[in-house]
Amino acid sequence: MLELTDVHVEYEMEGDGSVHAVNGVSISLEENKILGLIGESGSGKSTLAKAIIRLLAKNGHVPEGAIEYKETDLTELSDREFRTEIRWDEISMVPQNAMNGFDPVYTVGNQIVQAIRTHEDVSKGEARERARALFEQLGIDPGRIDDYPHQFSGGMAQRAMIALALALDPSLIIADEPTTALDVVIQDRILQTLRDLQQEIESSVILITHDISVVSDICDEIAVMYGGRVVEHADVETIIKEPRHPYTLGLRNAFPDIEEDDQDLISIPGTPPDLVEPPEGCGFAPRCPFATDECWDVTPEPEEYGDGHVVECHRADEQELLTEEAKRKETWMDLETEPQQVAEEADD
Amino acid sequence: MTSPKIEVDDLKKHFKSNEDMFTRLFGWGEIEYVKAVDGVSFEIEEGESFGLAGESGCGKTTCGKSLLHLHEPTSGTVSFDGREITDPAVRDEMNFRTEAQIIQQNPYESINPRYRVFDWVKEPLDVHDIGSEEERETRVIETIESVGLNPAEAYMHEYPSELSGGERQRVSIARAIILEPSFILADEPASMLDVSVRASILDLLDRLQDELNISILYISHDLSLLKHMCDRIGIMYLGKLVEVGPATQVINDPQHPYTKALVGSTPTIDPDDEREAVELKGDIPDPVNLPPGCRFAPRCPEATDECTVEEPPMYETGDDQQARCILYDEEQMQTIRE
């Protein structure tokens, strides 16, 4: 249904140079699936989502690549076509902070009614009925439809935002960290609602988050982003249980799991790559304990290992060894000193 | 028997919610109180890490800050090494501010933007007038390096805006440990950091705790993190502790219905894991007008009529584990069953 081919996104910076936030992403999403997009801040996950729904900041653009949605290349549509035919009708978005998503001077119901009526030819009463039904589905008292956004709690506002996103039965919903600011009880409730509704209306969802446990809870597939590229993509089971990319292995180590009793947390040393001048070779090489000379010099191409499991790593075929080694704290510790030595030498 | 490092006894902190000039100057009108912390008691042993968990608004942060005396508690006592620090004379005498420190949540705002790293880390020494200027500088450099910012020279002239989130949090930790305190309040120390950095900050705290034998009070909404970092955990709901016990025990075998709901809602990494979901009704009530009886009763899936009669005390439910729930009252349960 959605097919990205070699998508690049750049932000022009003041002065010269540009930030290559997304650096050649090819990924496809089938109908009726939830795709989890995970990565750290600066990995390009939000940028990619905004590029799809064309909500990039003014200085951002897509210089290369195709975003095909139901056989139309979205990058070739004019802004006007995109606004009237795609956004909200076909693809909608749930932003991170719902409070900012609503206009504070209109009631929540009013904004949903307006959204429906700009895209569909229905009466005010009909649109209102639909808004009330949506509220009900999302577990908000329909009586509160005439409340202003500030009268809602954070969790309620987020649910109302989902209601707005679902109002036109889109086939694709992009949710950008929809529960990051919320408490676990509400987070759980919202994620379950999202999952239930997604199955009910048979749409697809792209869920962007930095929380690996959130994606594994409700997603069908996971794409791991690093330095503007998707470094590993597979179904949830595979990513969690048999990851092949060292970054995915590292993330897994760094995350405290409530199920484990005696977990040794291991962080990934170093810092995310420079996106202004992306270096040659694999973007993760400077932080990777398994990097070889090849990794520093040649950018790995995506390769498929088994059913839809795509990895961008020269050593992905050595899965067993990597998995074993990655569990040891020393593997990652040894590396911690090296880049600094290099930096010091450079200083001299 | 030696006294615990910290002993909190029936600590309360009520904020005035509607005070204005006329009530303040002339005492007109009636004042309403937000009962942010409403009778909390617990102990932290020397070298122990204790975690306070709960949803936002449950009073965990206010509790921690009242304990550090950053808020003046409304009532109740806090003892530090067996001495009541709620008394200002005692605080002065034991130099409380050199003994207890804080690590704050938001590394992007917790460092004064006009201070360089060096001055920020050194300030506690200046305030308490410790050592000569040279000694201070040596100590600052050592401390900056001991939190993993190597070499110190590369960091100490920087303004915080030039550092990454992880580096800033290390600077905050350096400032907190430079006076070699025996207690640290860590208020969501890693929640604003990226996953890969988070682990290294938690590791650092763990290491420093061992090396310097510090007691740490962790405040977090993240049960996975608390389980990993803490020896014991207390769960707070609307200003009161509802369950206390050893970390692994509380998470693996929660007793209070609220703890069960929290644990059940926490996402797990294993995709096969089917957890028993506990449905909670409604949202957290307003801490100004608390419901009668057990304050969790209106949302509790196991509530009975009894629950709304009287606030339950803490009941022993297992090894060193207590829960504030009528389900664990033998007599009550007897009568209900009959």
Place this chain on the structure above:
Amino acid sequence: MSVKKHLPANVESKLTSSRVFSQIKDGVSTAYELYRSDRLGQFGIVVLAAFVFIAIFAPIIAPYSPGARHRRDDGSLARLDAPSTDHLLGTTHHGQDVLSQLLVSARVSVFVGFLAAFIAVFIGTNVGLISAYYGGWVDDILMRIVDIAYGLPFLPFVIVLVFIFGANIVNIMLVIAAILWRDSARVVRSEVLSQKQRPYVESARAIGASDFRILYRHVFPNVLPLTVLYMAFAVAYAIMYEASIAFLGFGDPNVYSWGRMMYQAYTHGAIRDAWWWVLPAGVCIMLLVSSVFFIGRTLEEITNPEIRH
């Protein structure tokens, strides 16, 4: 501490020198940014610098003593002579050299402008800091005083005070400061209210810093840009107020000022006839005030990037 590391002996000197150096560097780069960022700011700086120079060296530059009465060749008083090579800006009703008076008058404007503004902003900043930081009844009382200060009608207030304490330049300066402090008090207070919620203030309290230290070492540096900005506006207002007071005849009779020059021209009915007596003083007031406003405007853009463009 667990880490013991030998430090080279020159670390200390390196530290201090590099810190001082980088502070100077910061200051210079800010000033450069100010200079580069817009032409009006550049204009303001040049004009202000010129007036400060004139104020300092007025007695040396001025061709005559401002009080000296000049006579024509025929021995009569040079009353209201038009500009000539002897008197570039002509003479007054009393035969005094206008240019000399104009130059010497710059002293009063610059002196009163800066000092009154400094006193006003000093009081205002402290009131704002203390009011916001302590809150409660302290805030109630201080802010009600500010409200009252806003209620003072400028001219009656000045006339009454000058009548009671006497019309000398120090009193006039204090009266101006007494009117101007209210603006900075209010603005600083609202900024401190937001600053004191920031976690760094709590961090300072946790290490045991005194209220004084928190207020002046932590909060104040963060409101300083705002203070400087209000200082610039206060200077402009103080210069205008001084000129108004003098023009209305309540100024210090022993001091030359542009306002007084215009007042004298007015009382001698010479405004229509002797443009050279009135116009230069008016232009000077306008130039000086606008130069300070332009600088303030540029400062505002530097300290508050949101209003750029």
